[in-house]
Amino acid sequence: MARNLHTNLLGIDRAGTLLIRVCSLAQSGCAGGLRVGPYVMTGVAEAWLDVSEDASSLMLRPQGDWVVVHADTIDKALSDIHTFDRKTATFDLSHLSRLDTAGAWLIYRTRRSLERAGAKVTIAGATVPQSTLLNAVAKADRPLRAEPPSGNIFTNLLVRMGSSLDEGARTGRDLVGFFGLVLETLAKTIANPFRMRTTSTVYHMEQTGLNAVPIVSLISFLIGAVLAYQGAEQLRRFGGEVFTVNLVAVSFLREIGILLTAIIVAGRSGSAFTAQIGSMKLREEIDAMRTLGLDPMEVLVLPRVLALLVMMPILGFISAMMGLLGGGLVVWLELGMSPAMYVERVKDAIDVWDAGVAFIKAPVFGLLIAMIGCFEGLKVEGSAESVGQRTTVSVVEGIFTVIVVDAFFSIMFVKLGI
Amino acid sequence: MTRDTIITVRGLRNQFGPQVIHDHLDLDIFRGEVLGIVGGSGTGKSVLLRTILGINRPAAGRVEIFGKARGEMTRAEEQSVERRWGVLFQDGALFSSLTVAQNIQVALKEHLRMPQKLMDEIAAVKIGLVGLPPEAGPKHPSELSGGMRKRAGLARALALDPEIVFLDEPTAGLDPIGASAFDELIKNLQATLGLTVFMVTHDLDSLYAICDRIAVLAEKKVLVTGTIQEMMTQEHPWIREYFHGPRGRAAMAAKSAPPKS
Numbered sequence: 001m002a003r004n005l006h007t008n009l010l011g012i013d014r015a016g017t018l019l020i021r022v023c024s025l026a027q028s029g030c031a032g033g034l035r036v037g038p039y040v041m042t043g044v045a046e047a048w049l050d051v052s053e054d055a056s057s058l059m060l061r062p063q064g065d066w067v068v069v070h071a072d073t074i075d076k077a078l079s080d081i082h083t084f085d086r087k088t089a090t091f092d093l094s095h096l097s098r099l100d101t102a103g104a105w106l107i108y109r110t111r112r113s114l115e116r117a118g119a120k121v122t123i124a125g126a127t128v129p130q131s132t133l134l135n136a137v138a139k140a141d142r143p144l145r146a147e148p149p150s151g152n153i154f155t156n157l158l159v160r161m162g163s164s165l166d167e168g169a170r171t172g173r174d175l176v177g178f179f180g181l182v183l184e185t186l187a188k189t190i191a192n193p194f195r196m197r198t199t200s201t202v203y204h205m206e207q208t209g210l211n212a213v214p215i216v217s218l219i220s221f222l223i224g225a226v227l228a229y230q231g232a233e234q235l236r237r238f239g240g241e242v243f244t245v246n247l248v249a250v251s252f253l254r255e256i257g258i259l260l261t262a263i264i265v266a267g268r269s270g271s272a273f274t275a276q277i278g279s280m281k282l283r284e285e286i287d288a289m290r291t292l293g294l295d296p297m298e299v300l301v302l303p304r305v306l307a308l309l310v311m312m313p314i315l316g317f318i319s320a321m322m323g324l325l326g327g328g329l330v331v332w333l334e335l336g337m338s339p340a341m342y343v344e345r346v347k348d349a350i351d352v353w354d355a356g357v358a359f360i361k362a363p364v365f366g367l368l369i370a371m372i373g374c375f376e377g378l379k380v381e382g383s384a385e386s387v388g389q390r391t392t393v394s395v396v397e398g399i400f401t402v403i404v405v406d407a408f409f410s411i412m413f414v415k416l417g418i
Numbered sequence: 419m420t421r422d423t424i425i426t427v428r429g430l431r432n433q434f435g436p437q438v439i440h441d442h443l444d445l446d447i448f449r450g451e452v453l454g455i456v457g458g459s460g461t462g463k464s465v466l467l468r469t470i471l472g473i474n475r476p477a478a479g480r481v482e483i484f485g486k487a488r489g490e491m492t493r494a495e496e497q498s499v500e501r502r503w504g505v506l507f508q509d510g511a512l513f514s515s516l517t518v519a520q521n522i523q524v525a526l527k528e529h530l531r532m533p534q535k536l537m538d539e540i541a542a543v544k545i546g547l548v549g550l551p552p553e554a555g556p557k558h559p560s561e562l563s564g565g566m567r568k569r570a571g572l573a574r575a576l577a578l579d580p581e582i583v584f585l586d587e588p589t590a591g592l593d594p595i596g597a598s599a600f601d602e603l604i605k606n607l608q609a610t611l612g613l614t615v616f617m618v619t620h621d622l623d624s625l626y627a628i629c630d631r632i633a634v635l636a637e638k639k640v641l642v643t644g645t646i647q648e649m650m651t652q653e654h655p656w657i658r659e660y661f662h663g664p665r666g667r668a669a670m671a672a673k674s675a676p677p678k679s
Binding site: 066067069071072075100101102105109129136137141142143144146147148149382383 | 534559
């Protein structure tokens with residue numbers, strides 16, 4: 001009355017081959033089972049399963065090391081076990097040399113599914129630690145989700161669109177609120193100048209201003225040169241290559257110098273502000289400050305805002321000068337215009353408002369970048385990942401805001417005729 | 419009873435610049451025991467733990483794990499050793515971007531090949547074993563309390579069913595009820611899984627409740643090892659102060675008091 005129960009399972013393991021032979025009690029003397037291994041892992045032997053059957057019962061003999069490294073293979077083997085109307089099944093653990101939670105779980109799970117199919121399952125030959133382990137695993141049997149629930153893809157898309165709009169609106173409103181808070185703190189500090197954190201402010205001036213000079217200079221110089229080169233190339237068609245000077249001088253003084261600086265500073269310092277304040281927030285340093293009666297706005301935010309407020313015009317000026325220098329070099333080499341002549345023509349090309357415009361915009365940009373950097377830093381919560389997210393948001397938001405505000409300035413200056 | 423040694427430390431020397439932390443430190447860890455490491459702040463308990471784990475490279479000395487010396491192992495051997503231990507760091511050190519269940523599955527995914535369904539089942543068992551509710555599985559570490567994070571960290575340490583677990587101050591920062599529940603948990607798991615436990619602790623109640631053997635770190639070495647009763651008879655002033663101080667006496671009284679039920 002013998003019948004093979006299962007014959008498949010030929011998964012090949014990482015390091016070894018796999019054999020399966022299933023035999024029944026009727027064909028006595030036939031050793032069977034599945035073998036895994038030898039695994040690379042030291043101290044772990046093979047795992048296999050002897051399956052035998054007669055008309056009314058099923059005998060399962062796990063052998064070897066039923067441990068987590070073999071879980072995959074054991075899982076596949078056990079999922080093919082069925083009782084086929086037999087009334088009883090027995091797990092004989094007496095030949096098992098090692099059992100861990102993964103192995104115990106798999107035995108328990110098989111027992112559960114056989115019992116659900118209507119068979120009576122007994123476990124025989126378990127040592128005391130093994131049965132303790134099986135009981136512990138049985139107690140821990142509760143279905144679980146590994147990831148938070150996720151819904152339908154379309155509803156998710158809608159939800160995400162909605163929530164990002166909502167988030168954007170909220171951020172805008174909160175930023176205005178934060179701006180008010182900064183102004184209030186500034187007013188308080190002006191009323192009580194001794195509360196001003198001079199050391200901190202100067203430190204941030206050095207970090208965000210002085211240390212940014214090389215990179216701002218280099219980039220401005222190169223952009224100035226590129227602009228002059230491309231401009232000369234285009235203007236030559238109309239025979240107006242001398243106006244390259246006007247192009248470089250006006251665009252750098254009015255727009256490019258300060259915009260370029262703002263973008264560099266947002267990437268360099270805005271992100272740094274977010275990361276610094278964000279990791280302080282994570283380590284509860286901000287909370288600690290509050291409990292000590294220190295106002296984070298006064299201690300952390302104001303020095304950074306003031307530092308950028310002061311340093312942006314200076315950096316913008318340096319950027320404009322370096323842009324002019326780069327443009328001048330190209331004009332000299334390409335058009336043969338002497339440096340003295342270049343300076344003369346630059347003087348003719350610009351009026352005082354070209355520089356004035358930049359000096360009006362610079363502090364505003366500095367304020368915006370510093371504010372957004374600090375604001376996003378204070379919004380960090382939970383995990384290290386949040387610091388990264390907020391830093392990204394801070395840079396993107398900073399650059400975006402600067403460009404939007406720059407557009408408004410342009411319109412305003414055109415209307416004012418300057 | 420012959421005891422199977424799984425970790426041997428001989429002549430260990432650790433120093434950071436001119437500051438010597440350990441000098442000629444010897445220690446054995448036997449299979450199946452719960453070893454508690456005690457010592458004052460700054461005596462290098464955590465440094466010792468990190469040295470055994472291979473995170474910190476010692477200036478001199480020999481650390482043997484499962485019979486193989488650190489520094490003489492190939493990368494493959496090191497990895498196979500790493501699969502045989504689990505570590506619970508002080509605040510859990512769970513990966514903050516993964517859920518609790520995913521944290522447990524990290525090692526399974528990295529070292530073994532198995533279907534996601536089986537991994538989820540194994541994660542569920544581990545979460546159950548450490549006494550977390552199943553709802554904790556899909557949560558991120560930042561949504562858990564300190565005690566739950568410790569349990570989740572322990573579940574992750576147990577992911578590969580290690581032979582030895584290292585616990586760095588497992589009960590620090592837990593309330594007394596949570597701390598004794600955690601002690602109980604470690605004791606149960608130790609009995610169920612046949613674990614060896616290496617525990618750095620300051621908690622005298624833990625020492626009384628679960629440690630089979632205690633090693634005292636002082637004067638740059640392991641000064642003495644022995645059971646808690648043996649510690650009580652030590653004459654060294656620091657050990658006397660530690661075990662006979664007011665907290666030591668309170669913990670001893672709690673232990674010797676008859677159980678309530």
